[in-house]
Amino acid sequence: MHRYRVCVADDCVETATVLCEGLALHNYDSIAAYSGEEALQVCQEGDVDLILLDVYLPGIDGYEVCKRLKQSTKTRNVVVVFVTVKGAQEDISRGFALGAADYITKPFNLPMVMVRVDAAMRRREGAPTIDTDLENSPETIYTDPLTGLRSGQYLLQRLQEEVEKAHRYDFPVSCVVFDVDDVRPLDADLGPVSLDDLLAEVAMTVRKYSRAFDVVGRYDGTLFAAILPHTPLADATKYAQKIMYEIDATTFSDPNFPTEASLSVGIAACQNGSAHGADYVLGEAMRGLFQAKSLPGDRLVARSLSAG
Known part of the structure; x- marks a missing residue:
């Protein structure tokens, strides 16, 4: 190409x-x-x-x-x-x-x-x-003006399409939801980098690790989501972990407000689509995200959805 x-x-x-x-x-x-x-x-x-x-x-x-x-x-x-x-x-x-x-x-x-x-x-x-x-x-x-990623409206439409295709053609699809939390300024007097700048940097990281046919977007506020066609739960988990580790290892700065941040992640994977709709799949990924926020260390909860 x-x-x-x-x-x-x-x-x-x-x-x-x-x-x-x-x-x-x-x-x-x-x-x-x-x-x-x-x-x-x-x-x-x-x-x-x-x-x-x-x-x-x-x-x-x-x-x-x-x-x-x-x-x-x-x-x-x-x-x-x-x-x-x-x-x-x-x-x-x-x-x-x-x-x-x-x-x-x-x-x-x-x-x-x-x-x-x-x-x-x-x-x-x-x-x-x-x-x-x-x-x-x-x-x-269909584009988020801050990050350049897709909007929440576009994500929902595409998730429905991908779940239906996965069910029809017998392949897996995963939905990954990230939330930016635990923002920590390294200098208490200066405070953290602006949230907009931080979100733009996180968006660049998510896009960096995504494939050309993945659908990545900013769902709402500090929430990001990725739709991963042809991706089983284990591979979706590895994808999310790479992004989590890079965010954990990065000091964000603009350029005088050194800041660290962490992500919480929820993942829902449908083997063969499982005949679930987009709202259900996204809801399960969100449920995993909320559970992950209460976990120490690597805050990630992944679940495989049973056939519907």
Whole structure:
């Protein structure tokens, strides 16, 4: 499968690194450029599919970079997404007038940047673009705006579909529910990192360990859920444990509020679908989660649902 290549053009090394790491987690290849001239060179020589482009670059600014990319027959098909602090309406209008596919203002939400990159690449590959009402499009309605994962509404619909398919075609499916709890600031005076930042980082971890065909989302508040098709209870438990261990081992920081956190997990697995509906399967996973919260150590309760 072809991996898209993204140039990240930003004179701030830290910002470029964060964007490159986020792209890697979402199966994109990336290369950083720290000036306008370097960005142009990378795009001309590096088989680049998309560029995340800051406006404030040394030498040639981002607007001029975009203009030159669109004027060249070699680079005119590079998808341009501005990521910049210049967020006035005239700035945004100028970016789109130069041929940008999207315009994101800083400070950005990394998971949502990845959602916008995915959407821009789908449009380039010929996905329908007639409906330009992004706020009411299915992509937005079914996406959690904080984490970039799927919404609770979407999770329920997909869980019903997967349970029915598992029953029809005779394969297992598992539902895993995570809750973020036991948030511990390492510096009592500074306090913990903001909850939004913590949830965004947890979302990145969940996505990192999930397969392309798994369905992962933020169900509600601090609750995350994953639907794992073709996955028996033992494998779902291993999946959840990997995520739990990484969260336990991570010090979250933004960057001055060092914080640790833990997860509680409930798992419900249906062998062959067991003819159960989504509400029942999710309810059993939630029941396991509530039981797990009372356990010491690795707070995880997994259950196999009997045939219905």
